[in-house]
Amino acid sequence: MTLIAGIDIGSRSIEAVVLDGDTVVFSKKMPTTFDPLQQCRELFKEINAPHVVATGYGRNLLAESGLHPDVQTVTEIQAYALGARAVHPEARTILDIGGQDTKAISLLANGKTAKFEMNDRCAAGTGKFLEFMATALQIPIEEFGDFALQATHCPTINSMCTVFAETEAVSLMARGESPANIALGLHQSIVNRTKSMLTRVGITPSLVFAGGVARNPCVVKNLEKELGIQIVIPDNPDMVGARGAAQWGRKHFNA
DSSP, rough: OOOOEEEOOOOEEEEEEEHHHEEEEEEEEEESOOOOOOOOOOHHHHHHOEEEEEEEEHHHHTTTSSSSSOOOOOOOOHHHHHHHHHHHHHEEEEEEEEEEEEEEEEEEEEEEEEEEEOOSSSSSSSSSHHHHHHHHHTTOOOGGGHHTTSSSSOOOOOOOOOOHHHHHHHHHHHTTOOOOHHHHHHHHHHHHHHHHHHHHHHOOOOOOEEEEHHHGHHHHHHHHHHHHHHHOOOOGGGGHHHHHHHHHHHHHHHO
16 A cells, blocks of 8 residues: 555644555644744654645645655645544534634535535634633633533623633623633633534534544533534544545545
8 A cells, every 4th residue: 555644734733644545554743833844844754655645724835845745735624524534434514623713514425515614814713712711711721621611600701802702701700700600601602603603504413523622521512512412523633634635645646
């Protein structure tokens, strides 16, 4: 078999998956930093694949860099569709909440994309929003979801703009609202926005949740409650885009 590497270059992290046929023989996640090409140079010291398929914000940067003799590119929508079906063949709806954007994708029964929406204009409703608010409440981002689940009630936070939402959070603190309750309100605001995006593209089970925010238990619990369905979380939700890029390479190179 020919090794195919899929690399997802996002704003916050870079994920890489190498496929040998259907088998994942290598996977790695690393921060993007302010020099993503240097990160890719380090990555290529570990990856010895003749074909590379890049996706994400930095896909064209890598393709034009000359760091590898054969770099093809694929859109994030295609990559996530292929990646989600690879890890869960019954996937009909895909949600990806990444560091800087959110994607909602609906698939036809044959796996082709039926409709999608992508929020990539601001941090509203993204992982960056949660990071910013966790910092404001002085809670480690890895613990933010569990912290929010300790809330006793959910205050309404109307603004999805990161700056205005922080102002609302500060106002709630000044009125004596507990940090856990405020955290739950912030999580619920993301869930409401995400539900709207999913509703517009159409929600057909199975719904696969990809991206780093899929590890947040509060987002998952509240989204399942709002949608009334169980959400599928892959073992490595961060790797779905890179896996999809590699899957595209398998089809393109007949590997």
